[in-house]
Amino acid sequence: MTTEPTAPSLPRKPLDHARLRRLVVGQGLAAVVDALFLIWLTLFVLELANPGIATGFVLVAVALPRAALLLPAGVLVDRVGPAPVAAAASWLRVAVLLALAALVTLTSPSVTTVALLAGLLGVADAAYFPAALALLPAVVPAEKLSRVNALIQGAESGGDLVGPPIAAGAIAAFGFDATIGAIAAMAALAAVALSTLIRVVRRGEGTRDDTGPDTIDGEELSSVRALGAGLRYAWHEPLVRGMLAAIALINIAVVGPVLVGGAVLAAQRLGGAGSLGVVLSGFGAGSLAGSLMAGWRPPARRGWTVVGGVAAIGAGMVGLAVATQVVAATAVASLIGLGSAFLGVVVVATLQERVPEQLLGRVMSLVVLATVAFDPFSYVLAGVLLPLGTTTLFLVCGGAVLACAGVVATSPAIRSLR
Template sequence: MATTDMPMTPRVRPAHRDPNVLRWLTAYALSLIGDIVWMVALGFAAQEVAGPAQVGMVMAAGAVPRALLMLGGGVVADRLGPGKVVVGSDAVRCAIVLGIAAVLWLSSPGLWLLVAGAVLFGVVDALFMPAVGALPPRLTELDQIGRIQGLRMLVIRGSWIVGPPLGGLAMAYGGAAASLGAAGLLFALSVPLLMALRLRSLPSDDPPAVIVPQSAWGELVDGLRYIRRHRVIGPLMVSGAMSELGTNGLLSVGLMLLSRDQGWGPSGFGWIAGTFGLGQAVCAALLAVKGRVPRAGLVQNVMLVLGSAAVGTVAFMPTLSAAVGLSLLSGLLCGMCGGLAISLIQTSTEPGYLGRVTSAMSLTGVGLTPLSLPLFGAAISAWGVQPVFAVGAAFSALGAVAGLSATAVRRAELPRLPGRKDTGQPVAVPTQNPN
């Protein structure tokens, strides 16, 4: 992977026409689809050799080390550079998956192999995710981050459309070994694309005049302190975490139980969840084309309140068609809210902290939120669907208090380079003092 001192002058090409950005998006899509196919194959492989309880154990085995080590993965990305870490970790994930596929092809190992493979994959995933998320600011100028996040959201939506059927087809025609082989091939295809990326040099890449050694733990604490003290990143992290914890359980376990209670069945759940994803995809496309939304900080928080309210109100809809329509609106609002939040955080972060900040963002959605799903199920069993939807949505909306109460967030704008025509005000590149 080449690291060059790319010029800081405005680029002629927007992100969706930049070959460097498109290489990253393609590699990211291949990795995401590989992740999904891996999970499908892992679950079915466990089902062949164990009961339902053991299947759940295998599926959760990788989530625990990923959640525990995610922040440490951010430290590694900042120390070694996200380019090196993302290539190395993706290559290791490929080796793990292909190794398990080979063993399954040649023999019939017990459950231990699947558990060990899931744990190892989770450990490496804790390195890969912060590194791949920290790459966008090194691919192009900061005024293109909004477009990149819109394109990234489109890639995520598309991966969930392609991944499950691909994994299911591979399982149907070749069993777990073939499905794991397909996942490994996807990872293998992403590695050369990641190696071909041209990463621009950021200010923190320059060697300091005086090197002050710091332990990994010290760097982790320093990163958390940086997030807490930053006037834009800190409040947005709090609001994002509250939104994830308040709504993700509603949009998975909650919608399943709502569809059951209302008599809409699995097809009803599919329509509601699908239109929510469609709304997010449409909003991602708008953000990818427009690139920059004026008064982004204020808009993000308003969208958070409205999106949370829409999600909570779905449970009170009398008909499936009304729930589907409101779900589409929820997806539009939440999609814009999430894309703007990530863009504001990444453009406000000092380059030397990008890995740690990205790992903190990933921790809530990927690490902590899945662990909260049983709590939503238990709460719905105890109090019913509608009260839990109302409380979860209210908790998510309260996250906007952290944003709206911070003057820096209300005034936050996405960057605009000199000479670009836009309706918003430019934002200076973050300084060394986050206070």
């Protein structure tokens, strides 16, 4: 059974306590670090080797351990607690970034060395992401979850929007070594802020049930059986199952078609490949606006908001099928970004409120997995449909998302959400 949240009136100030400010600063800085480092890593590998397989090799080195370890990390979060895991993962990030800074400053590292360190960052990410999401309800009152989620996701969207020009400009002005040093310093500030929350969060103080899904006759389950308990909960709980399925389908139908199909669309109809940057900037701006809107005015009828968010994404994909001007394509991409971000805040806040505490780490690891693990399938889908034309690509993918909105609307567990 899910637990129902309390519904006190929403305070005017979402950050009226020091621990909430530390949480937002820590996770917000971590999100900006992610955006800056991805650009730094891509440009640095391009500096080391010609464009092609080397860049893909390093990015895969980050993605593989992250995807493989997410579910075990969710068990770790539920066993140890979100605050210690988030802090430890943050400090591992700092250590890896400092090691990279030292290598770049003192030596000429090989692509293999960079890939190995990038893989360690993937390990840190696998632990950090579910821990960060599970940490919010341990620190933030239920009535503030939407606003704090919105602020953190807004920092992520803002980082994606301005990160590329800032990182590229810093590299051009100060070099790779100084830029990675600055990124490491920001990561250290984030780790310090998150580390202060360890003593704030006290697990087991009347909130954990010893007869929960991780215990049988008072004996704690093994890690494998605990992971199985989390998967069974997510499958048998209609609300969790429906939201995870919607997130996964949207990821498959949007990521690859927008990035791969968008590049072809820009070259064929929008005046050249350079216009893709304008369209993607529209997506980033829409994401930022969607995050802030979801936090500023949390919806009263969450279920229909989820349906509307999915429908907005599908409508935007269909709009790209007929867009022939940069302005129109940018506006449509903004709609997709707005719907995605608004939906993300609502879904995550809803699960944080309703999933039992002892399962929250595992459920959050599934949420993260649904958003990152299906990227390869999305790229394959785009590759299969592109020979049929960009119009067909976006119509098929947009239609799939609109159909998903219809299915979500028929789910009593989601439709009745308040």
